[in-house]
Amino acid sequence: MSTPHDPVVSPPVVSLRDVTLRFAGVTALRDVTFDVHPGELFAVIGPNGAGKTSIFNVLSGVYRPQEGEVTFAGTSILGKRPHRIAALGMARTFQNIELFTNLDVVDNLMLGRHHHLGYGWPSAVAWLGRARRQEILNRRRVEEIIDFLEIEAYRHLPVGMLPYGVQKRIELGRALAMEPTLLLLDEPVAGMNGEETEDMARFILEVKHELGLPMILVEHDMGLVMDLADRVMAMDFGTPLTTGTPAEVQAHPEVIRAYLGAGDEIVVGEDAR
């Protein structure tokens, strides 16, 4: 019997094949291969410098690897510019929040919809009275996201005034406003306290279960990764060590060695926070 992730039933949303990325003197990624399937939450872990952010930068078109292939939405995205890849349906949140801090929550989310405005980015920023019907639709979608992420109370406040955990949630909202088919989450709980982390974990799970959106998660909080991920790929020095279920990866001797060598520890649960 086939499973929901059976590649025959559902082709991967995104595939990396033997991707190698070099900078002068540094191999950031070496022969990285993985697939993410519809509805799957795929996590990438590894000590500092393992290559996690480089994977996101390759996926979103910031870096072009010297070798390998990357396919998304059924097409090769190698050499495509970041905005073209975003327009194909890939959205990303950032380690360091990238919002317009002087704009309010609604306007930040509206800017997330600029691919849906039907005209260019400069007009999207000004988004004048044109395309009125489209604007009404966009506003409706933004309102749905505000409900979904429970941020009604903040809607007309400048984002820069809001607590850090709420800003991270709004960044997730901006990514969702793009109506992506793949979401890249770059350390979504970095710098959060325990309560903020639990809230974010709940929203990520709702994105998975209610929206069915496939996600790639890069995160140092092992408790979060092990709780949320369907599959985990562990990396060290740009090389994948193993890929499997959270339990398999956590128990893998090379993964344990990589973390001990880095002076980190794979600690899961309350002790990790």
Ligand SMILES: Nc1ncnc2c1ncn2[C@@H]1O[C@H](COP(=O)(O)OP(=O)(O)OP(=O)(O)O)[C@@H](O)[C@H]1O
């Ligand atoms: N633009 C760049 N120029 C030169 N070297 C780079 C560049 N970007 C990444 N690297 C190098 O590539 C390697 C992988 O870096 P990367 O940022 O992908 O790791 P990471 O796993 O995301 O680390 P962290 O957990 O600290 O964010 C590191 O050795 C890093 O110094």
